[in-house]
Amino acid sequence: MKITEMIGGALEGIRVNKLRSTLTMLGMIIGVMAVIVIVTLGQSLNKQVSQTVEGMGANSFALMPIANDNGQIGKLTLDDCNLLKNSVDSIDFVIPVKYLPYPSSLQTIRKKEPSMLIGTNSDYPKVDQAGFSQGRFFSESENQMARRVAVISQTVADDLFGPGSVAVGRTLRINNISFQVCGVTKPVASFLGSQQSQTFIPINTLLEISDYQEIQKAMVRVKKSDQLKAATVQSVSILEMRHAAKKGYKAQTNEQMMEQFSSILTIITSVFGALAGIALLVGGIGIMNIMLVSVVERTREIGLRMAIGARRSDILIQFLVESATISAIGGGIGTLLGIGIGAIISTVLKMPVVISLGTILFAFCFSSGIGILFGLYPANRAAKLDPIDALRYE
Amino acid sequence: MIIIKDLVKTYNTGTTKVEALKDVNITVNDGEFIAVMGPSGSGKSTLMNILGLLDYPTAGSYLLDGVDTRSMDERQLAALRNGKLGFVFQSFNLLPRLNTQRNVELPLFYAGVDRKKRQTLAAAALERVGLISRASHHPNELSGGQKQRVAIARAIINNPRLLLADEPTGNLDSASSYEIMSLFQELHRQGSTIILVTHEPEIARHAQQIVHFRDGRIRNSEKVDQPLNARHLLEDWLQQGGMV
Numbered sequence: 001m002k003i004t005e006m007i008g009g010a011l012e013g014i015r016v017n018k019l020r021s022t023l024t025m026l027g028m029i030i031g032v033m034a035v036i037v038i039v040t041l042g043q044s045l046n047k048q049v050s051q052t053v054e055g056m057g058a059n060s061f062a063l064m065p066i067a068n069d070n071g072q073i074g075k076l077t078l079d080d081c082n083l084l085k086n087s088v089d090s091i092d093f094v095i096p097v098k099y100l101p102y103p104s105s106l107q108t109i110r111k112k113e114p115s116m117l118i119g120t121n122s123d124y125p126k127v128d129q130a131g132f133s134q135g136r137f138f139s140e141s142e143n144q145m146a147r148r149v150a151v152i153s154q155t156v157a158d159d160l161f162g163p164g165s166v167a168v169g170r171t172l173r174i175n176n177i178s179f180q181v182c183g184v185t186k187p188v189a190s191f192l193g194s195q196q197s198q199t200f201i202p203i204n205t206l207l208e209i210s211d212y213q214e215i216q217k218a219m220v221r222v223k224k225s226d227q228l229k230a231a232t233v234q235s236v237s238i239l240e241m242r243h244a245a246k247k248g249y250k251a252q253t254n255e256q257m258m259e260q261f262s263s264i265l266t267i268i269t270s271v272f273g274a275l276a277g278i279a280l281l282v283g284g285i286g287i288m289n290i291m292l293v294s295v296v297e298r299t300r301e302i303g304l305r306m307a308i309g310a311r312r313s314d315i316l317i318q319f320l321v322e323s324a325t326i327s328a329i330g331g332g333i334g335t336l337l338g339i340g341i342g343a344i345i346s347t348v349l350k351m352p353v354v355i356s357l358g359t360i361l362f363a364f365c366f367s368s369g370i371g372i373l374f375g376l377y378p379a380n381r382a383a384k385l386d387p388i389d390a391l392r393y394e
Numbered sequence: 395m396i397i398i399k400d401l402v403k404t405y406n407t408g409t410t411k412v413e414a415l416k417d418v419n420i421t422v423n424d425g426e427f428i429a430v431m432g433p434s435g436s437g438k439s440t441l442m443n444i445l446g447l448l449d450y451p452t453a454g455s456y457l458l459d460g461v462d463t464r465s466m467d468e469r470q471l472a473a474l475r476n477g478k479l480g481f482v483f484q485s486f487n488l489l490p491r492l493n494t495q496r497n498v499e500l501p502l503f504y505a506g507v508d509r510k511k512r513q514t515l516a517a518a519a520l521e522r523v524g525l526i527s528r529a530s531h532h533p534n535e536l537s538g539g540q541k542q543r544v545a546i547a548r549a550i551i552n553n554p555r556l557l558l559a560d561e562p563t564g565n566l567d568s569a570s571s572y573e574i575m576s577l578f579q580e581l582h583r584q585g586s587t588i589i590l591v592t593h594e595p596e597i598a599r600h601a602q603q604i605v606h607f608r609d610g611r612i613r614n615s616e617k618v619d620q621p622l623n624a625r626h627l628l629e630d631w632l633q634q635g636g637m638v
Contacts, residue, residue, distance in 0.1 A: 002503070002506070005503070005509075009491075012491060013491065016491055300487060301489055303487075304483075304487040304489070305500070305504075306448075306472070306475075307446065307448060307475060307481050307487075308475065308476065308481060308500055308501045308504065308548070309472055309473065309475045309476020309477070309501050309504040309505065310472065310476075310504050311468065311469050311472040311473075311504075312468060312472075313469075314504060387448045388443050388448050388449055391448075391483070391487070
C-alpha cells in the first residue's frame, strides 16, 4: 500500500519537474533503446536465416569436399551425385552445385554486369524459394541437353535490358557465350546487403564450357527426417571409397548450419549489446546525479518527514522508489522506441519482425534495477540526514 | 505527563565544549500550556529538539508518558514522534507538492493508516482549524496564517500527547499571530498539552505558565494569572482598523 502511494508521489514529482525528469530519463531511453534495437535485429536475422534454412527443408544436408589431415581434398563430380541418388534408398533427390570461383560477366549491347555463375539442375528451386518475377527455372531436359539458357536476377535484368522490360526470351552473353534468358528471380533483400547477384544455368552447360569437371557441392534431401543421420554417414563413406579420400568430405545438415550461424550471431549481438549497455550505465549515472541534487533540494522535506514520524527506512525507500520510477519509465519508453526502430529496420531489410516478450521484460526489469542501484547512494544519503540539521537547512 | 530530570546537553564543536543545557528539570502535566522564553542561544531550541525526540540528551532523563526515551532506538523514536508528538514550526514546513489535505494526512501515512480513514481524519482536523474549504489548495495558494493553521492541523491529526510549537508566530503578522494563538488556546481548552517557544513576551502571556531560559538553565518559572485572550485581542485589533 505504501509503495503504490510512493510511486504515485514519484510520478507527481516527475510531472512537476518535467524538463529535468525528461533529460534524466533520456539517458535510460537511449541506452535501453540501443540494446533493444540490437537484440531485436539479431533475433530477426536469426529468424530470417532459420526460415531460409527451413525453406531448404529440414531433411536436407550439403556434401562438400574438404581437405583431410594429409592435405588431400575429396573429389566431387556430377556422376557422384547420380550414383548417390541411385544407390542410397533414403535419398529423395540430389542437387549438384557448381560455381565458378570468380564473377562472370553478363553482357548485352546496353551494359555489362558481373554475376556469380551457378550451374545446377532443375530441382534447385525446391531448396531455394526465391520465386520468379518473370518466366521459369530451366527444365531437366534443357539441363540434359546442355541448353544455353539462364536464370538471372531482377536487378541484373533491369540493368541489362532496362527497368521494367521483358527479359525472358532475350539474349545475353555470359563470358562471351550466347545464352537465352528463361526466367528472372525476384529480388531478395538481405541483411548482408551487397551480395552479388546469382545467375543460374544448367550444370551440364556449365561443365561443357568449364575446364574442370569437379563440382563444389551436392545438396541432398532424404525422404524422411529420421533417415537424415544415416544418409549423411552413408553418402560420405560412399564418396570416400569411390575417390579413396579418407575424411575428404564434409556433410553439413541445415541444423548444424543454423547452429553455427546462431552461435556467431549470439557473439555479435552480445558484443554490440554490451556496447549499448554502456549507454545504460551512463544513464544510471545521470539518475544518480539528479537524485543527489533532489536530496539536497528536499533536505527540509526530509527533516520534516522524519519529525512527523518517518523512519530512516521510509526515507530510503521513498528515494529508491523515485529513482526506480524514473528509470523504469525511461526504460519503458526506450523499449517501445527500440521495438519500433527494430521493427522498421527489419521491415526495410525485408526481415521478419521479431518482438520478444522476454527482451521487453528483461529491459524493463534491468532499467528499474539500474534505477535502484544508482538510487541507492543518494537515497542512503537522504536517510542518514540528521533531522535537526535537515529542518534548519536553508 | 512529561518529566525531565537533570537534563544536560553538551555539544563538541572541535576543541571547545558548549553546554547548551545544564541540569534542567521540568514537569509538564497533561493539559498544561507552557511558554518557553529566552534569548537566542539560551538553550530553548535544544530543549525543544530533545522534547521532540529529534536529539538525545548527554545526561539526565526524559520520561514521556512514563516511558524512558533514553533506551529507545531510531524506529521506536520515530514511532513516538509519529504517535505522541505534534510539531509546529516557525517556517510551517508544508510540502509544496502536496495539497492541504495531503499535507495534513502525512503523519497518518507513516502510521500506516489506510487512505480512506486518513482522508476522514484530515477533513476533521482541517475542520478544527477552520480550513476545510481549502483542502485541495496547495501551500503556495495560502496566506502565512493559513499555512500555519494547516501545519497545526497536521500536528493534531494524530491526537498527540504533546504539541510542540517552535516560534509559531515568528513569520506572521499581528492578525495572523492572534489567530494562531487563539487556535492554540482553543486546543488547550479541549485538553491538549502545549509547549510553545517564543521570544515575544506578549505571545508568551497567552500560556498558563512561562519558563525563562538563560545560558542553558531555567532562570525562573512564572505562573500567568490572567492569560491573554487571543480572540479578544484579535477582535480589538480589527476594530482599531488593523488589516487581516
